Amino acid sequence: MLYFFTDLYKDEIFFSAICRYNRYSGNLGSKKSSYNLFGTEFRNEIRMFPCHLQYFSSQFGQETIYTPEYLIQKHTILPLYFPFLPKERNMDLIEDMKNNKSKEINIKIGEFAGGICKNIGIRVCLKCIEEDETEYGEAYVHREHQVPGNLVCYKHFEILREIIIPKYSVKEKYNIYNLKENNHYVNEANFMCFKKLCIDIHAILNCTQNDINIDELIKKYKVMLIQKGLASTTGITNWKKVNAGLLEFFPRDFLDILESNIVVDNAFTWTKMLLKRKILVHPIRHILFIEFLFGSVNNLISFKETEYRPFGKEPWPCLNPVASHYKNDVVTNLEISTRSTGDKPLGIFKCDCGYCYTRLGPDKNIEDRYIKRTVKNYGELWINELKNNIISGNYGVSKIASIMECDSKTVGAYAKELGIFELLNSKMKTYSINNKNEPRYCVSLEPQYKFDILTLIKENPSLSRSQVMKRLQKQCTWMYRYRREWLNSIMPAKIDKHIDCRNAKGYVDWKNRDSELSEKVSNIIIEMRRHNKNITITGISKELKFPVKKYLNKLPNIQKILEDNNII
Structure with missing residues (x-):
């Protein structure tokens, strides 16, 4: 049972309260405080994502408000990540923080692979310090100010100042009044961008999972990309256009500070990863993309379209x-x-x-x-009405065309088809209804064309796709235009044109190669993690001297290792 603890203030980051307890308790070192609070000498207060919260909460009794869920939601920055991670991963993270799995948290939220602004320390707002001293008698470190990339206070729109952290300290980890002279990251040119960013960070931290979740978010991204002309109506995104638009929307130095700059022609820039559910992208980068597409997080929340409907809803x-x-x-x-x-x-x-x-x-x-x-x-109803108008003799060709909302030649063509063209008393040249539609839309062509293609493939199983299309050019062109899915389903498999030339002449035993390389991949990941290196498929491929990504579909063991380590 804990006999004494200082209450957490509004929007206070958890480690701030722990450090205050450390001072008030008179403990000579942080290890003693950690043991009192968490049952371990592990220095829990220095982490943005504290663990042992179940043990901590249990010391207050059953009716305490300091439940693990409350502490995570109100006094850590983990809620910033919730909207951009799958629900099952969010549940795992909460369990990790309740218990003792601190090493897994940074991996699961993608901090090792794509963290930003790691070198910027603890930040405070001078006006918040004054207000806190007036209201509570002391100042504390605010949660929102510690979000990576946040350099402006949401409440006062003041530029945040960084605390000078002494290298060696026994009783205190920091002095909230020992500040660097100025913030050299924010200037007049990028201040409005950082101001807008802090507003959206506040919106994310205070929204619910019903407001934003990763599955709906990706759908909304795709809809807005189409609406802005950055993707085709079939959903193919023009990433070069997107990247150029982002560079025009944000100042380059602003993106540099957030370690999120973009190279337009780079095939592996972070923007492409935003539409992939399994790949972890930092929340700040999601917010930048949201601002680019929607204007703000609040606009995103109010945007309800998850499917592109260029013609609205039925009917x-x-x-x-x-x-x-x-x-x-x-x-x-x-x-x-x-x-x-x-x-x-x-x-x-x-x-x-x-x-x-x-x-x-x-x-x-x-x-x-x-x-x-x-x-x-036009349908039977329209054709019957046209026939009645012609037979009545009350109207000329132009008037009939106006009533039927078509051109005069269409009136003539259907009159000819109905056998009443002479009633028009016109010498116009007309086209045949059947001849006009047959080459393009004749449904009777489909069974024969399907039979021709299937027969050729069955009799010549060694033919490639291009050879089939060359021999039956008319049939394949028609089927590609009107029955593309069926054609793709029965055609021979595509040949990989980028096959490794070194192994072109010999057979590759992929099962054996997968077995040989999987152990090496595991060792490389362990070494990279031990040296705090950024773990990517490209980095693993360089160490292995083998293009893993290129042949990943043939290497199931390696693919599982990469998935287990949240690399893909």
């Missing part, structure tokens, strides 16, 4: 001019075409009345919903 209006439901929202069948229309998505809308039209998106206002691009199928 959509039917644009059949002769239907009783004309311009009413009754269409629920929408297909977004994968065929190229530049940067704009093409929507194909099919109504139950048979009318099928296309529109270019995205919709910018309500009027855009009623602007069609082309009509793919």
